[in-house]
Amino acid sequence: MAEPILSATGIVKTFGGFTALDQVDFSVERGERVGLLGPNGSGKSTLVNCITGTLRNDAGQVIFADERIDRLSTHQRIRRGMARTFQIPRPFHSMTVRENIEIALLYAAGPADSEPRRTTHDANADDAMRIVEEVGLHKKADERSGSLTQVDLRKLELARAMAAHPRLLIADEAMAGLSTGEVDEILALLLRLNQAGVSIVMIEHIMYAVMKFAQRIAVLVAGRKIADGDPQSVIANPDVQKAYLGE
Amino acid sequence: MAPLRFFGVALGTAVAVFAAGAFVHNEYLYLAAYTVAQYIVLATAWNILGGYTGYVNFGAAGFFATGAYTSVFLHKTVALPLFLMIPIAGLICAVLGLAMGYLTLRLRGVFFAIATLAMAIVLHTLVVNWSFVGGARGAYIIRPREVMLFAGYSQYLFATMLALAAIAVSVARWVEHSRLGRGLAAIRDDETAAECSGVPTLRLKLVATSLSGLLMGFAGAPFPYYVGYVDPAGAFNLAYGVNSIAMPLIGGMSSWVGPLIGAVLLGTLQQVLTVTISSAVNLLLVGVLLVTFVTVAPNGIVGLFDKLRRKRGGRDG
Amino acid sequence: MDVTFNLLINAIVAGILLGGFYAAVSIGISVAFGMLDIVNIAHPAFIILGSYIAYIVNVNLGVDPIVTVVVLSPAFFALGVAMYRWYYVAFERRGRESLSGLAFFFGILFIGEVALLLVFGVDYRTVNTPYIGPSFAITSNISISMRLFVPFLVSVAMVLAIQLYMTKTFAGRCILAVSQNQTALQLMGANPQHIKAIAFGLSIVTAAVAGAFLIVIQPVEPSIGREYIGRVFAVCVLGGMGSIPGTLLAAIILGVAESFTATFYGPSWAPAVSFGILLLTLAVRPAGLLGR
Structure with missing residues (x-):
């Protein structure tokens, strides 16, 4: 099997005394559609920022297209074929x-x-x-x-x-605040991109969109990855239900 | 219009202005027009960083004086002709801009503004304590008796500053339409989004501070010959810092036209007021105009015209 | 005793006294810039304004300059609130503070200087109070001049009062909250603009009080304010944005550093010290000494 397009391993990021990311592993295969879930403040955006270079990770490494990139600046990473959208446009x-x-x-x-x-x-x-x-x-x-x-x-x-x-697109809540029809429009767009060969990470709160779109889902809670696998089994995971969906 | 052709037109305009001046042939007029041309260079230089990139430089007087004192130093050591001093003064100011940018632009942009404000004061201190270039008492610069091709030295200085103005405006216009200028505009609008669109923001900001410094150094280099006597109070005059900001803000910062309009209008107005009233009053006027424009017409005179045109267009259509 | 040692001790003592004054000069910037994120580069203009008002009242009525500005502090507070309103409506609300807002304060700084120049000219102005002139000796070699000592005491008292206000009163805690998180502030039931106006008014009051100190310490002319731009921001950044104890510490460091420079290299180099400290801090530790 080919090397993944993105492979982040052992990512740690702390702010002052607060650990935002604690030894997180996250990878994306070539051509894959991955959903990244987690409650607010779980570290999703911090992880994205460490991958794209807006923040520097304190430990761990990020490998993109067979190259270690976690000491490069953001624009250098973008030029290697990574792109992102912002939660707030x-x-x-x-x-x-x-x-x-x-x-x-x-x-x-x-x-x-x-x-x-x-x-x-x-x-x-x-x-x-x-x-x-x-x-x-x-x-x-x-x-x-x-x-x-x-x-x-x-x-x-x-x-x-x-x-x-891009070869990898990270869409950070690209559908927040949109109507159902509009969500479908954006989803169709993302699917077309994926069919053209772009790997996509979707960070989203809208559950049905993620379930419809993602081939695999990873879940972050309080800076740790608690689940990673095919959507059905992740959603069925009691830890995920406890931390993310209920209580 | 292609950049080179534009430069041709700009230079042609400069020559026409010069010819008109030669026709009138009034020594005072030369000196007044020189000052206006000098402000075109300064305002245009400031706008490359301030208007295009969104970073405020309060230290224009510091850059200007560095250019002027480079000339004083060269005059006392190797006595080069003026047209060779200008590029050297420009290069030194470019390095100064680069250094200031490198030290402060990796942090928040406002630190750059504060640092430039303090920089002018430190350079002032440096010059006051540097007796070789005259220290606090200043230095006399004796103009060469004759220059080739020109009737007198004032005429030569005027022609030089006009040419520098043509160069500055052409450079600004070229930047504006180039890949560099697009990148600078992206930085001005949203630096994080620019970086995430592949724009090497730090490098581009440093190019802008250097280029802006270079042009300010150009403006300062002929100054000692223009006044004949330079002292720190004259070279570091706050008027340079204020006008460099006020002229683009009042003219409009989004294109090369704004600083040009601002410098010509405000520069001429100040020349008239200095003669008729006093220089302190006209500086007060510049301050009041600056505060008024940033409050009620933040896009300057060019912005007001755009608004007017759009309104008219709306009524026609 | 060794002459150099004598100079050294005296430089340290004078530096600490000067530092107390610098704390008064800078505390307003620590509030406005450090806490409210308002880059009020016109701060020195309000200092000089305080100096001239103290001067006018002193010359005409013989009132002590420090007493004058303290009595007039409600007026300075109102001026500060009005300034903030203008700034908020024209710039902050429209998200234009980074360029237009900065240029606005620069214009105010400039207008202040030129206006005073037109009214009072370039002459140095001085005030008369009983504590200008005398000094008292601590040991045979160290003497302290009262004109530095009195501002030092009042200044330290003012800084302590502001620290108490910020930590012990509801309004003060709101100001601290506004510097960290506006949403949290709204949860406390306070209007951020209202809180910021109060804080900015307070910062202008401290500027005017510092202006009275300034004219006690040395003669004043309109353009002298420029020298304080580098100083106030150097102290604010070195102390750690918005930290009041940091401001006091940094002000004393700057005072001692300038005093040393003046003693051993000559007073004409003193203005360069603050810039050196500013750049060094930005390069080495941008968070400052006591930064959050």
């Missing part, structure tokens, strides 16, 4: 939708691990337009991103991540 508010996407096209990995492109010319605008259409924002391509609705902001987040041509 963070658009470049002075730019239009298309310009937002062009930033990632200009600076992130680009297709087939080539060097990031150095021109701002037409090819780029075409690429941006293609992605804008893919997420269904083509009518709003030239609107300021600051004026978008919640669902469109979520789409923009995804579009910007897609523009980085």
Whole structure:
């Protein structure tokens, strides 16, 4: 079997005296769809931040595409084929939708691990337009991103991540606050991406979305991983039910 | 417009302004116009970091004076011609900008602002204690008797500063439309999101501080020849720091046009007021304008025009 | 006794006294910047304003400068509240504090200086009080001048009072809470803007009081405020953002360091000390000495 695209082992992160992550192992196979669950404050976002480089892990290592990356800065990791979306959308508010996407096209990995492109010319605008259409924002391509609705902001987040041509996409609550119809729209988008070969980690509270989407689920509680396996058995796990669903 | 062609146009404009000046041929007018051109360089330089990247530099006077004192030092040691001193002064200020950025930009952006504010005071202290360049008492700089191609040295200085203004504006416009400028804008909007879109934020910020410093050094280098006598109080004058911020903020920070408009309007106004009233009053005016604009028209004059145009467009359509 | 040793002891004593004064100068920034995240670089303008008001009252009515600003503190408090309102409405609420807000305070700093310059000119102004002039000797070699000692005492008392206010009163605890977590503050049933206005008003009061100390310690002219920008932020950062005991400790370190520099290298180098401390702190330990 091939090496996993992402393999984080023994990740420890402490803030002052508080241990946010305690020896967490987390891996993603190539082409896999993984759900990451956990109550608020369980360490999901901290784990994502340690994987993407927004935070530095205190111990353990992160291997991405056969390379150790946990001492690289975030943009270096992004350029190696990783992308993320933010729980609270963070658009470049002075730019239009298309310009937002062009930033990632200009600076992130680009297709087939080539060097990031150095021109701002037409090819780029075409690429941006293609992605804008893919997420269904083509009518709003030239609107300021600051004026978008919640669902469109979520789409923009995804579009910007897609523009980085990632091999692994980490979607941090990409559907929070959306209606059922909108959730399905985003889910379909993520599935299409996955079919195109992108491995996806989905961090989500919306249970039905995770169950529908994930091939495997990992559960974090209070900085420890308490379960990791196929969705049905994880949900049936009494520890998970106790910690996450009930009491 | 391609960057080189734009530079051609900018330089052409500079030549036209110079020719108009030569036609009038009034020594005072040269000196006043020199000051305005100098502010175009300073305001444009400030805006590369402040407007494009979103980082406030309060130490423009420090960079300007470093450029000026580089000239004083070179004048006293190797006596290079001015056009060679300018790039050296620029490089020294670029390194200063790089160092300031490297020490503070890895932390919160506001530390950079505070550090630049304090930096101007420390450089001032340094110069006051450095007797070779005149210390607190200042230094006299004797202008060369003649320059090739020009009728007089004032004329030559004016032409030089106009050329520097054309260079500064062209560089700013090039940055704005380049990959670098897009990255800087992303940093200004949201630094974390920029980093997560692959933008090497620290490196780009350092490029911006260096480039901004370089241009400020350019603006300061001819200063000793312009005044003939430099002392720390003159070179570190707070007016440079304030105007460098006020001009882009009042003109508009989003493009190269804003600082240009701000510098021409405010610079000219100050020249007129200095002659007719007093320099203290015009500095007070700059302060009041600055506070008024940031409060009620944060996008400056360019922003006001945009708003007006959009309103009109709305009515037509 | 050795002359160098004498100088050393006197430099330390003078430095500690100076440090007490620096604590008064910086405590307002520790509150505004350290706790409220308001980068009030115009703080020195309010210090100098305090100096000039103390001067006017002293020259015309003969009132002690420190007494003047303490009596007038409600007015300074109101000024601070008004400033915060302006800042909040124009910048903080719209999320524009990082650039426009900074430029705003810079403009205020500048207007303050130029306005005083236009009214009072560049002349140095002094006040008259009984404790300017005399000094008392501790040992045969060490003497303490009263004009430094009185501000030192009042300053330390003020810092202690603020520490007590912050830890023992409800409003004070709200201010501490606002610096950590606005949601928690709302759970306590307090309005963050209201709390911040109180805290900012308080910080302007301390600036004015420090201004009275300043004109007791040395003659004042309008542009002197600039020298304090580096100092207040160096003390705030070195002490650890928002830590009141840290502010006192850092102020005394800065005072002693400046006093040493002035004694052994000459007073003209003293302004560079604060900048050195600021950069060193940012490079080595950005959290400061007593940072959270």
